[in-house]
Amino acid sequence: MSGIGLDSAGEEMTGRRGAVLDAVLALLVERGAAALTMAAVARRASCSKETLYKWFGDRDGLLSATVRWQASRVRAGAYDRQRLDAGSLRESLEGFAADWLNVIASETSVALNRVAIGQAGTLGGAVLANGRFAIGERLKPLLLDARSAGLIAFDDAEDAFRAFFGLVVRDVQIRRLLGDDFTLDAGADARRAVDQFLALYGATKTPARTG
Known part of the structure; x- marks a missing residue:
């Protein structure tokens, strides 16, 4: 900012x-x-x-802008598409996933989502558009570039993103919404999710993470 x-x-x-x-x-x-x-x-x-x-x-416009502001904290990692390799792909995916987890598990996102649930016809639409859907559009270019580079294989980018979404988010968001104040290790969870995603979609020349 x-x-x-x-x-x-x-x-x-x-x-x-x-x-x-x-x-x-x-x-x-x-x-x-x-x-x-x-x-x-x-x-x-x-x-x-x-x-x-x-x-x-008005108030609804203010809340919608707040949703966009909070969602902007999840950024796709910077990478050189001409030099995208297994290491930079993993780094970008892990950074994206860790940012995403930290945002959705934060008190501010929990508060926004609780408001959105009560206003599903107005603010709820803004949360979907600027949250899950916008985040998907930020990640898909990386997935498509990785496919072009022969690092991952999939037929449909939306299906691949949905799989990544499920592996990263799991039950974190719903548990937070229901008041479960558990300890989140976003870095470790991001690495696990990327390991699982690459096990599902990784091409044969994508090596497993070491260490």
Whole structure:
């Protein structure tokens, strides 16, 4: 996230909006959806309600923007598609999976998902579009490049992504939503998920992880 006070007005605006969305997440965690009003957010973010309405439209727009902001924390790993090999594929997949686990298991994501469950027709759609579906579109280019490089084999990218989704997420999200405060080792879980994914889809020249 860009900081306030940089040369570009666009970067400053991004920083200010990000601070507002972080304030929304903090309020959801601390006080729940019932306390999330435009006035409460304005106080927490030290801005005016008029600014919130100008930027986000209404409370639903603010919540949808918050979903997108939280989902943006899951990033596809940077890689050189011309030099993609077994090691860089594994590294990218493990980094993506670890980021994903840390985000979905966080208190902020749990709070957002609980609100979305109660507003399945509005916010629930935003969570699907900017969560599971958007994340799939971020990962599929890596899967397709890896297939082109002969590192993995599959017929349909969506099917491959769904398998990866299941191996990474497992029951983590539902347990968090139901209040199970278990210890998550995102790095170890990510490595296990990638091991299992490559066992299912890895081409013969993709070596097993060592160590």
